Amino acid sequence: MPDVVSVPDPDTSLERFLEATKDARLDSYKALLRIPSISGIPAHAADCRAAAEFVAADLRTAGMEHVEVSETGGHPVVYADWLHATGKPTVLVYCHYDVQPADPVDLWDSPPFVPVVKEGLMLARGSSDCKCHVSMHARAIEALIKTRGSLPVNLRVVIEGEEEASSVHLDGWLAANRDRLKADFAVISDTSFFEGNLPAITVALRGLVYFQLDVTGSDVDLHSGVYGGAVDNPANALCQIVAALKGPDGRVSVPGFYDDVAPLTALDKQAFASLPFDEEAYTESLGVPALFGEPGFTTLERLGARPTLDVDGIWGGFEGEGPKTIIPAHAHAKISCRLVANQDSERIFQLVADYIAKVAPKTVRYTIQRLGDGNPSLTAIDNPATQAAARAIEATFGAAPLYIREGGSVPVCASFESILGLTTVLLGFAPADGRFHAPNEWMWMSNYETGIRAIARYWDEVSKLSTR
Numbered sequence: 001m002p003d004v005v006s007v008p009d010p011d012t013s014l015e016r017f018l019e020a021t022k023d024a025r026l027d028s029y030k031a032l033l034r035i036p037s038i039s040g041i042p043a044h045a046a047d048c049r050a051a052a053e054f055v056a057a058d059l060r061t062a063g064m065e066h067v068e069v070s071e072t073g074g075h076p077v078v079y080a081d082w083l084h085a086t087g088k089p090t091v092l093v094y095c096h097y098d099v100q101p102a103d104p105v106d107l108w109d110s111p112p113f114v115p116v117v118k119e120g121l122m123l124a125r126g127s128s129d130c131k132c133h134v135s136m137h138a139r140a141i142e143a144l145i146k147t148r149g150s151l152p153v154n155l156r157v158v159i160e161g162e163e164e165a166s167s168v169h170l171d172g173w174l175a176a177n178r179d180r181l182k183a184d185f186a187v188i189s190d191t192s193f194f195e196g197n198l199p200a201i202t203v204a205l206r207g208l209v210y211f212q213l214d215v216t217g218s219d220v221d222l223h224s225g226v227y228g229g230a231v232d233n234p235a236n237a238l239c240q241i242v243a244a245l246k247g248p249d250g251r252v253s254v255p256g257f258y259d260d261v262a263p264l265t266a267l268d269k270q271a272f273a274s275l276p277f278d279e280e281a282y283t284e285s286l287g288v289p290a291l292f293g294e295p296g297f298t299t300l301e302r303l304g305a306r307p308t309l310d311v312d313g314i315w316g317g318f319e320g321e322g323p324k325t326i327i328p329a330h331a332h333a334k335i336s337c338r339l340v341a342n343q344d345s346e347r348i349f350q351l352v353a354d355y356i357a358k359v360a361p362k363t364v365r366y367t368i369q370r371l372g373d374g375n376p377s378l379t380a381i382d383n384p385a386t387q388a389a390a391r392a393i394e395a396t397f398g399a400a401p402l403y404i405r406e407g408g409s410v411p412v413c414a415s416f417e418s419i420l421g422l423t424t425v426l427l428g429f430a431p432a433d434g435r436f437h438a439p440n441e442w443m444w445m446s447n448y449e450t451g452i453r454a455i456a457r458y459w460d461e462v463s464k465l466s467t468r
Contacts (some may be wrong), residue, residue, distance in 0.1 A: 032134065136429065
């Protein structure tokens with residue numbers, strides 16, 4: 001069971017409403033999870049639109065106004081607002097309704113889009129990343145409006161449909177809708193608690209550069225006996241390029257890659273060291289023989305404050321059963337870089353591309369397809385809106401939150417800062433080990449239920465803050 005204690009909400013009318021609507025809430029959550037809104041696969045475009053329509057209808061039911069399924073050039077964004085709290089702060093709330101592919105499906109204990117509650121866990125793709133937060137925000141809004149007739153703050157809600165596909169159309173949509181997205185700050189709900197299900201607030205997110213490297217030789221596969229020794233092998237050449245990008249100690253070899261990384265201060269190192277972390281148990285939980293990474297940093301420091309470069313997929317040549325003696329015509333790799341505060345995705349991509357041009361053999365041709373990026377983000381712990389979140393979490397979960405840096409990426413965080421000029425608070429309730437992007441993704445139902453109370457409490461806390 002989760003290592004937190006849920007504290008009853010003193011707002012008895014709110015608690016009575018939530019208790020009375022518990023079954024309907026679960027049904028709605030499951031209905032959203034049944035939609036296979038996989039944004040990265042074109043065949044699921046209709047499913048993504050169905051998810052957007054479902055979310056829009058849900059927000060209308062909750063009491064939001066000006067609800068719109070807004071076109072982006074890709075999967076739609078759902079927008080809604082409620083702006084009747086005169087003199088109170090306005091907050092822009094963000095979640096995403098899209099999910100990752102469910103492959104490999106045969107490793108799931110139950111079908112990925114058939115949600116099942118088992119031993120307090122909701123099992124389904126998107127259960128923790130991030131449809132739980134979409135549902136939780138709608139239910140908190142509904143509970144407040146139905147019990148009080150109003151919200152304590154002004155809310156604008158943006159639910160995206162391409163977060164798992166690098167948010168390729170979101171920046172353009174944000175820029176085009178800048179005027180109606182004005183707010184005092186933004187809340188992004190797409191993060192998790194700390195290991196052991198300890199309440200936590202994420203204060204930093206890594207950015208991302210993602211690209212595909214395609215290496216080609218001849219126009220067709222060649223007989224390895226007839227041509228071997230006369231032409232270069234694209235698969236070998238690809239391996240040569242990939243090996244040059246990173247040293248055996250885990251440090252990226254691209255010149256200039258680390259130039260803009262802010263060094264960890266003594267206070268930063270102290271914050272990392274204070275986090276409860278069992279490295280042996282962490283290693284065992286991953287099923288790996290040992291951990292690996294850039295020397296000179298702890299595991300948590302590498303996860304939250306150091307950039308990386310990794311091959312996410314590699315393929316080429318014959319992969320069928322039995323032998324086929326060929327020199328493949330082409331070979332491919334998908335490569336991602338995780339970035340940290342002060343690094344710029346455009347600069348990093350150019351540095352990597354320039355280095356590939358230097359190390360690539362002249363005996364083959366190559367192209368680079370850029371598949372998405374996002375800049376990193378860092379939020380001050382002492383930000384009043386962050387501290388309001390800390391009070392809400394402690395009041396509902398019974399423990400003061402830890403402050404953590406997340407190794408993953410949420411591109412919209414940097415976009416809100418650069419395009420809309422908004423600081424962000426990362427308010428998420430997913431389990432740290434919820435198998436995001438993997439088979440058997442899950443969500444603690446206790447986090448889901450208590451998180452709804454925490455969100456409602458948060459809006460009360462925010463209502464006490466001054467507007468900018």
